[in-house]
Each structure stands twice: as C-alpha cells, then as structure tokens.
Amino acid sequence: MTHPPTGLGPHGGALTGVKVLDLSRVLAGPYCAQMLADHGADVIKVEPPAGDETRGWGPPFVAPDTSAYYQNLNRGKKNIVVDLSVPEGRDILDTLLRDTDVLVENFKAGTLAKWGYPDEELRRRFPSLVHCRVTGFGADGPLGGQPGYDAVLQAYGGLMSVNGEADGPPLRVGVPVVDQVTGILAFSGILLALHERHRSGLGQLVDCTLLDTVVSLLHPHSASWLADGSVPRRTGSAHPSIAPYDSFAAADGPLFVAVGNDRQFGALTEVLEVPALAEDPRFRTNPDRVRHQQELRAALEKAIAARPRAELTAHLTARGIPASPVHDVAEALTAPQVRHRGLVVEDGDYRGIASPVSLSRTPASVRAEVRGAGADTRDVLAARGFDEEAIEGAVGRRVVRSAGTGGEA
Template identity: 85%
Template sequence: MTTPPPAPALAGLKVLDLSRVLAGPYCAQMLADHGADVIKVEPPAGDETRGWGPPFVAPDTSAYYQNLNRAKRNIVVDLSVPEGRDILDTLLRDTDVLVENFKAGTLAKWGYPDEELRRRFPALIHCRVTGFGTDGPLGGQPGYDAVLQAYGGLMSVNGEPDGPPLRVGVPVVDQVTGILAFSGILLALHERHRSGLGQLVDCTLLDTAISLLHPHSASWLANGTVPRRTGSAHPTIAPYDAFTAADGPVFIAVGNDRQFGALTDVLNMPGLADDPRFRTNQDRVRHQGALCAALESAIADVPRAELAARLTARGVPASPVHDVAEALTAPQVRHRGLVVESGDYRGLASPVSLSRTPARVRPEVRGAGADTREVLGAAGYDGDAIAQAVADGVVRAETPLSCDDA
C-alpha cells in the first residue's frame, strides 16, 4: 500500500491577503505554495498589477500579476463601506494571518486600529507592509521599490564610477520585503504555539533597503567613508568583477590568495601572483586598476563559457553573465526545478525548498471575484445574502478565469 505524501508544511493555515502590488502578494504566494489557504481580497478596482502589461495571460490578468498571485482563492469586497467591513469582520473570526499594505491609518479609520485587532482577534497574526512605517518623520508616506532604493542608499552604490546612480534592475526591495514578511509570519506562528497569542509583524521597505546595504554600511560605520560606485567590482575584494571575454562578459570572483593563484595559472600569467602589487587581497584592492587591465588583456580572446568552466574546475567561482533567457534555461536552473510549466502557466517555483514537505506550486490564477460565493457561503452567508451583497455592489462574484484549468 502506497503511503500518501505528508501534508504541506502550512496546511490548515488560513490567510487573508488584502495586499496589492508586490511585497505583500509575494509573501502570501509563498504561504500558499507551502499549503496555506490564501484568500486574496481585492477592491472593486482590482489589484493595479492586473493591468501592468503587456504581456497579458488573460484579458484582465498580466503576467506580472499572475506570478505573484497563483494558488489563491479570490474575492472582491468593497471595504470602504460598512457592509464590506462586516464581511471582513466575519472572515477574520477564523483567520490565522492577515497580510495588508494599506496606507497608514486606513485600518484604524475603518474601525480596526492595532489595539482593537488584538482585542477582538487575539490569536491573529497581522502582517503589515508599508513604505516607511506608520510613525516618525516619514511615517505614512507611500513607498515604491525604486523610491526606497533611492532613499535607502542602494542607488548611490549601484552604477559605474563615472556614471549616475542606477536602480537595481529588479524590484529587490519589494521582493526581499516579501521574504522577510514570510519569515516574520513563521516566527510569529512558532511563538503562538507557546503563548496562544498573535502579534503584529511590522515590515517596511525602508527597513529592508537599509538591511541590504552590507558591506557598504559596515564600511561607513567603521570609518565614516562614504562608499562610491564601483560598477560590477567589489569595494573590498579583488579581482571580483565582470570582464569582457571573446563572446561577451564573464564574471570572476576571487575570494582568497589560493584562488588568485589558480586564476593566474589558468590565464598562463604566473608572474602576476608574485607581483608585489597583487600578493594579498589588500594589495589587489589598492592596485585594482592595474590588475584589471592586466587580466582584461588575457581574457579578451577566450570564450566566456570556456573560461568559466576552466576556472570553476580549479575552484575559482566564475560564470558567463547570462541574460534572463539564458538564466531561466540554464541546465542547473532546470535541474533545480526553478521554472514551473503547467499548461499555459509558466512561472518560478518557490525559493524555499523543504525535503519532506516541499512546496506544491498550484498554477491556477483566479479571476477577480471568482471565489466570492464559495468563501462567503463557507463563512455562513446564505444565497440571498450573497445575492443582495452583489446587487448592492458590496461584493463581486464572477465566473472563474483560469490560466490553467488542468
């Protein structure tokens, strides 16, 4: 007799996802991938990322939205009216985790200040995602990823030395905030097993941006020197940079003297390791310009994949600089199962891998209001009450829109 697989790690956990755009939805999607029952509650206007395209995978669903909101049930409720808040109140009674990123003060205005949530729903874990927090000089200010990259110093250290500050090319602050929110929720769930009580998980894009400043923050805190942009190079390790090979860029990361010796052997430059300018990492950092010039001349005629393979064989970390297509089709990426393809759905797997209770990616992405009737019915609303709420515009109930009905 075949033993059934164990339930996912978060099976039985009920989550209300009231968040929009990126950080909150990404956090809630990770919870869903690991088995939580996540109900996404959209306003009548919908999550704005539904329109962030092209490309679109359905008439009202962008690829951007699809890859942040899979495996969630979907209801549409107008929380700006009392009748909508009554529905929220009912749903919260058996909810474990609330994820929201409303403008500071919105929940309080609707009758749910922090202390009231804790009083009425003492076991609830409330995850709040904001740009700058709810108090202080910028408390309540809206925050988008790029704005926090600017405010938090990340742009100042990203770019070429003689060029302008640049935004990191992915919404790294939003995504890492989502991961930290996921981690904070798991911490709060673990603590709830002891105390029986929920708590606030307070995540801000600002906190995330500042946490990502290492090692530049460590350098400034140690000696007061304001870090400068170094392009692809590292401020305290050399050589640790992108070089132009015969057919494109290759990145070489030398972290110690042994690796530097191996690099010079592969490039047939034995004298370089004995050059007093390059004997130690400190020496190489001080003379980084001369070092990179010497290496560039030796690397220029070698194909990037060949050079990376030769270096890796000698224990020197190196890789061709892949574009997105090359990265997503790379053999190791495929081997790790990081790209999920099911029917018409194509997305990325959960980055959290568990051996016994792995994530189960459920690719269906629901249309706005696809599960309103089911969710409200399970919460105790009868058919007449649901029909009245639909007629009054408090909720919307639609036929499911799916990217994969398999």
C-alpha cells in the first residue's frame, strides 16, 4: 500500500469537494475529522487562542509545542486560530459556515447555543449543514451536559468492570477505545448524513456520545445480562463464553490461542500432543469447556510452556487455529503483515498510522503535514472573502492569530 506525497490540496479521494470545519479538540472529534481529511475532504481545524490542549500532551514532542499525540490526530488539516468567545470571532465563524458541508464540534453542551447557534438556528440558517456533535453524556437527561473523558466513560458505562484479572481490580482498557470508536462512529454518521442529503438536500444533526459508544461495546456481557440477569465478572484475557480463548505462557513469551469450535479444539490437542483432552467429557463441547475452564487451562499450560511461541503459532495457524504471540507495540508496528498493509506511514519527519478504511478505487491518501497553530488563518480568511485590511484588523485585535504574529507552532 503506497501513499501519495504530502500536501493539503484535493487529492481525488472519495470525499473530494466536501468542506469540513473542525472545531473539536482532544481525541474523538479530531480523529473523525482526520479520517475525513485522509479520504479527501478539505478540513479546516479551528483552534482557540489557547490551542488544542493535546498539543501539550507529552512527551514525546515532535516540535516545541506539538506533541506526538496531537500530530497523530490532526494531519492533513488547514489550521486557523479564532477566538469564538467574542462577537467578532463568531462573525468569522458565521462566514465560514456559509461555505461548509460538515461541522464537527465537541463543545460542552449549550456552548453553541450560548453563542447564538442553538440547533434550530443552525438548521434554519444553514439547512444543508451536517452538524456532528460529540459529547460525553449527551445534551440532555440527568447527566446531559456533563463533561466526560474516555476513562470516566469506561467506568460509568461498565467497560472497566469487565476488564482486568479475575482476582484484581477493575482496569481501564490500555488505549482510549471509547474516544477512538466514537470518532469512527462519528465518521460513519457523517457519511450517512451526506448520503441522505443527496436525496433531501438537507443536513441534520449527527449526535454522538461517549456513553452511547461504551454501552455498544459491552457485547457479549450486555447480551448475557439481558438474557438471564447475571452480572459478568472479570476474566483477564479469557473469554466468558468460549474456551480455550486465552493467553498462555510459551517458552519464550506470551501466546494467545483462540479456539472457536470443537473441530479447532481437536486440532489444538493434536498439535500439543495431548489428544486425550478432546475425548475428556469435561472438554468435548464448548459449553463443557467453559464450565471446566480452570481445569482445561491447567492442562493446556503444561503442554504450551515448553514450546517456542513462533514455532507453536506456525503449527496452530497451519491447522486453522487462530493464534498469535502477544506483541508489544514495537513488535506490532514492525510486524511484516502490518508493514505489508501500509499501516505505518513514514513521510519525511512524519510517522503515523494510516487510515483504517481502505477503498480500492479511491483509497485514502495520508497528507502527512501537521500545521502549526494559525498557519493558514490568512489564506483561509482571504479565500472566504475577507480583505487584507479586515484580516490585519482581526489579527491586531487578537480575534484571530496567524503564524508570524505569535502563531508559529
């Protein structure tokens, strides 16, 4: 998989011609907008004078005030700095919205309304606008408007309760999975709304919350509770309803084995040279194996412990049994299949992760440049009809910031 050269102009992706205004910060919103940019949309990121706080979420830093965290969520976007808390800044926003297809924002619920943009006003003034709102808990209800970070929603939404070892405390999933999946769902919702707009000519609100995301991620635990009222328990790496589906210590490191059916279990016992386990009444079917999971694990541990994981993985996968060494991040990002898929992007000084959405005819094209705060303020405003005097006046009054006037990043 190859990636065209760096650049901020149209590149023929599936979303070429779609104009996006990204008012969001931190993770879910910026990740959604970056995916739109990867697929050809013209994305303008609007930062407040204080900047997106993730610019300072480091080390590591790739520039004096740009963290690696920020860089990997904001490539391919033009960047302007506008103070939306003042009326003149909102006048600029008003002008930008007239030529915008998609608005992505994650302000605290009620902020846009306070600034004169309640939902009904956006609909009235910009009827074709697709407005994607990302919040923690939604705009209304008992917790409506309450801010939420990924880990807080993992706790509130039950995800943390099922993550961790059986005899240990609840644990946060080691990546911000709720934020990232919310970004992907926001991307999907925007595409649905743009598709529907071709028929109706109208935009609509794409309402994404971290709460909705985390509850949707609870399967199969939510299915179990809804079926019989049983509260799921933590099982470490094991699966609550499939066995064996767990991590084991091989001779040279951890190995994960996932057996999804009885045929695979029989093949596993042959590879491990313990065929009697397949005939043991405790392990003949998956329900049997789940009921006797601890005894099964003990028997398999002995057979796996003496085998190198690369050799064992090769034998298992040759028999159709999903298995893999448990890679650390460095091992994962240098794995041959990861490199073959083009998932690691290296373009000059930029290193990041490619778009996870692959299209055959209009593939994603990573425009690797990450712009400094305010790098495109003058150009964007000039393209939207502001003359030089108006732009310089806004810069002088600190309504906007431009690179070269204290805006370098």
